[in-house]
Structures are given as C-alpha cells and as structure tokens.
Amino acid sequence: MSQIHTLTMPKWGLSMTEGRVDAWLKEEGQAISKGDEVMDVETDKISSSVEAPFSGMLRRQIARQDETLAVGALLGIVVEGEASEAEIDAVVEQFQASFVPGDGAEEDLGPKPQKVELDGRTIRYFERGSGGIPLLLVHGFGGDLNNWLFNHEVLAAGRRVIALDLPGHGESSKALQRGDLDELSAVLLDLLDHLDIPLAHLVGHSMGGAVSLNAARLAPRRVCSLTLIGSAGLGQEINGDYLRGFVEASNRNALKAPLMQLFSDAELVNRQMLEDMLKYKRLEGVDDALRQLSVSLFTDGRQQADLRAVVQQGERPVLVIWGDADAIIPARHSQGLNARVEILPGQAHMVQMEAAEQVNRLILDFVQTL
Template sequence: MPQYELESVVFHKDVLAYVDLGEGPPVILVHGLLGSHKSWGPQIDMLAEKYRVVAPDLFGHGDSDKPRGDYSLSSHAATVRDLMECLKIASAPLVGHSLGGGIVMQMAYLFPERVERLCLVSSGGLGPEVSTYLKAATLPGSELVLPILASGWVRRNTESALRHLGRLGLPVQPSPSAVETWRSLGTVADKATREAFLASVRAVVGPRGQTVSAKQHFPRFETLPAMLVWGGKDTMIPAHHTENVRQEVPNSRIEIFPDAGHFPHLDEPYRFCRVLEQFLRAGTEDASKG
C-alpha cells in the first residue's frame, strides 16, 4: 500500500492535490484522462527511493477541485508550471501518460526552461487514431450516457457477470490496464468529474480522432532528451504512433512492452521503473560529464 499522504495548494481559489515524496533529483509525473496520482500505481514509491517524486492530481481529476473553465493542454501545463514554482523546482524531467503526455509536450513548448527531459507514456498528440470510447465522448448526448455506464447498477452487474464467467472456468482475469480503466470510468458518476472529463477530452479529441498534434514540437526533441514507452496491446492509443516520432527524430529512445496495454507502468511496473531510471540516470551522467 502507498506510504504517502496528499498535500495541497490553492491556485486561483481552487485546491490542487499532489504527492511530494522522497529526496533527491525531482521528477514530475503527470497522469492522463480520468486519472490521478493513483494511476501511477507503485511507481511513486519505487521512484521515491532515489528521487523526489511530485505527482499532481490535475484540476478536474482525483482529489483536486473541479472548477468550470479551461481544460486545454495549455491550462493544464500552466498548472504544472505553477506547482513547480510553488515547490521551488526550477526544472525537472517530466513523465506524462496519455493526456499527460500532451501536457508535458505543451510544457516543453510554453516553458522550455522547466523541462530537462521528456518521457512520454502511451501519449496523446502523436497521431489521429484513438479509441472509439474517447471519440464517442465528444458526441452530443455523451453527458447523458456516461452516468449510465458509470452507475452502480451497471458496474455491479458487469462485475457479477465476470465473476460468474470465472467460476465457469473461462479466462477473465483482467490486466492491470483493464482494472485501472474500469476504475477510472467509475469516477464519471460524479457530475463535476464528468464535466471536467468531457471538457478535457473535447479539447484534444473530435469524432474523427485526436485534433491536437505535437508534430510541431518534434524539432524540439533534437536537443531535448526524449523517451517513448508504449504497450504493444494498447487499445486506447496505438503503439505505432511511436513511428511518427522515430521518423522525425531518429535519436529518440523508444521502448515497446509487447504484452502491455494502455498503462505499461502498471502492467509491467518493475520493467517500467528500470527503463525510466536508466533514462533519468543518463541525464545525471550527461550533466556530470559536462
């Protein structure tokens, strides 16, 4: 179980919750849609053995306030910048998952002095393809369908059906990626969370797929160390989006976990932590040689 407590700070009259754990060089973890610091699973504790780990619940998510307003990538990026300023972190490596990947790339564009290196995990913004579920969330009427899907009745009956299939001997053991997706879907039963989710997803996705592209940021990767980590079985955002970066920036490091889904850091936590620490240590080693 996690050994940390949430802290909080007020920005523009709204409370932002975050984890600040460990000592050493800072690293910032930015979760994705419907996520929170919990979406990082054991990564926070493992990384905190060597690093100062900061993991916010973005506005509209987790234990942070859910105000009505701007949920664009730029707004989220400004919040991360404000948190770094508050915590007196001048710059750090940023790790972004899914929507969080788009946010940290926007950070590199808006506040380049804050970003030492980027790790993009199953990131948005690298290609148009995205799951039908996210595209459906942008359609009129989705605000009426989501509370039904997240209702206790639907969730109880779905979980009961899975247990029944398990008793029949059918293989229904969900992956950690599937468990986290199911958990996060349940949060839209809350009206404020649902409204924030719809505002966030509609800022980057349309009926035909992702509407925001980070391609204009690719030249920045020539000088900014970058690593992409993806699950080969990701059904939310396909792993072949990594090729879009490889073609433009061949020096970027790419790690594909063939058997992982949309949350490779949950499906293969020890492998992910090992790969990430190698990437972070490379920054320290490079600095010590300078």
C-alpha cells in the first residue's frame, strides 16, 4: 500500500514565520529514511536542516533554492511504495489550493509560552508533549528558552518537555538577589513545584548545566537524570575574554566577535542574531544581572563552583555531551567523569543548535533507556 507524504516548512521557535531554502540535500528519486536531513533552510535566527519525518523516496522537489516560503508551506513530496505522477500532481494541487500562509493553523504546531509568578518574580516557560517523566531544558549564560528551538519539539515526542527563561534572561524578571547557583536552582525547583512535577530529567547547557547539577545537589530526589551539554561546574577553566566581551558589548561590532566564538560556523552569527541579542541586552536590568552572574559564578575568568562530586557520587545516570572545538568551556572537563560521555568532533559551544540531530538522538536514547 502506497502513501504520499507532504514535506512542509517546519516551525523552529516561537517567532519563526518563514524560511529560505538554501539547498536540497537529497535528489529527486533518492531514497530517504526517517530522520535524514533533506534540505537546508535559513531563518532570521539561524540556519538548520529539515529532517524527514517519514521514510520513502523523494519524488518531487517543490521548493526551489533561494525561495522563501511560509511555515507550513509545501517543500516536497515523499512516497512510500508506488504512486503515479498523476496521483502526486493531485496531492500537490489539493495542498496548494487549500494552504493559506499565516492563517494561524501553523501556530498550533508551536509551543505556547506562559508566565508564572514564583516567589515574587515572573518566570517565562513553555511546554510541549505529555507522558513519561518530564524533561526540563535549562539554557546558559545570556541565553533563553529559544536556545532549544531545534530540540524541544523532537524531544517532546511522547514526553512532556519544558523550557524556561532563568531570572535575568529572556522574558523572565531581570532582578537577582545574590546571583548565585542556589538562587537559580531554587527557581528551577519552584517551577517544577508549580507544574506539579515531583521528578524530572534535567538537561542543562553551559551555565544551565551548573544550575542543573546544583539542583540535583539541593534536591537529589527530584532529579531522575542529568544531561550536561558543554557544562559549567565540572572544572575551573572558562573563556574569560568571551564573558567580558559579551557583558560589555553595546553595539553590533562589539558583540559579533564574542558570539562568533560560540559557533563552529561563524556565518550563523548574522545581523538578525546580533540585533536580537542587543535588544535583550538593552532591556532594563539585564546589564546588572549579567554582571552580577559573571562576578558570582566566573570571577576573573575562573569558575567558582565545583560540582563534579554530584556526578561522581553516581546517584543518578548522567549523559555528558561536548563539542571538541568548544572555545568557551574546554571539553577536557568531561574526562574522568562517572558518566556516559559523547564528544562531537568539530562542534563548538552551541552544539545543541548546530548538531541538533545528533544531540536529540543522544538525549532520546539516554532517557528512553532509563
């Protein structure tokens, strides 16, 4: 029995409305498997690859190189089994006749951000999926929940997944009290309480890894597992020049050099990314929050928290993911850990964005075996 599948423009993150086709990675007539990268697409945030949600043969490339299309628009046709050209023509004609860009239907595919008051401050979060032990995504220094825009939907297949903006970041309250890990971890645990989640898998990137490690130290019975991506808290070294440059930057030119250190492909640091980051940095309270965190956690370019013992005690499974070209926190901090360690060749600090497919598969394989 044959099936004709429509491959459509995905929605990555809350603000994505369209994408530009950079290149097809598969040719017409080529067999593809579920999860294969089929084409590269550029958005106003970052470039990434569209993965096939099904297996079959790519029978028709609808979208053309350099064409900009709305979220949900038809990119191509994949057929499982046999189908005539006339049958494919009919599916394409019906899709194009009924598709209305921006009619709101595609918005239903995206997570809905929510805000909650926790201990006198506003915390933004969003969640997708249901079932299983929930998974909480914790971003790093200067980031926000959009750092997970290539991970959240995939990880939420059959599982409840939540991402948050830590205090001082995103759309959460900017004011900090002490600006230490205990304060940030307490917010994380308070959010789990609010969402009535007694036990969670924590996935932390960079500073978010240290926040997750510290949450496991403070409330060990609340944390089922830890996934640490380019994590702080596992060694002393950190790129102090990056931190100073990022905190002090007040224009695009000053901000570009620090941000380029985050990625293995420096071209990802485009004008829109710089504008978005500057817009965030100019919000009231952000400058004070970033400086407070930098001084408290990374004094003089040295990490102040040593949380390796949380891993070494072996109270819960730990997955460590690192890019071997990480210029912010060295991958050698993963050595000697009582954990499953995965080093991704050629990848930099934002590995969950640049190597999203690999990272997603590692995380899913890890939590599904627990």
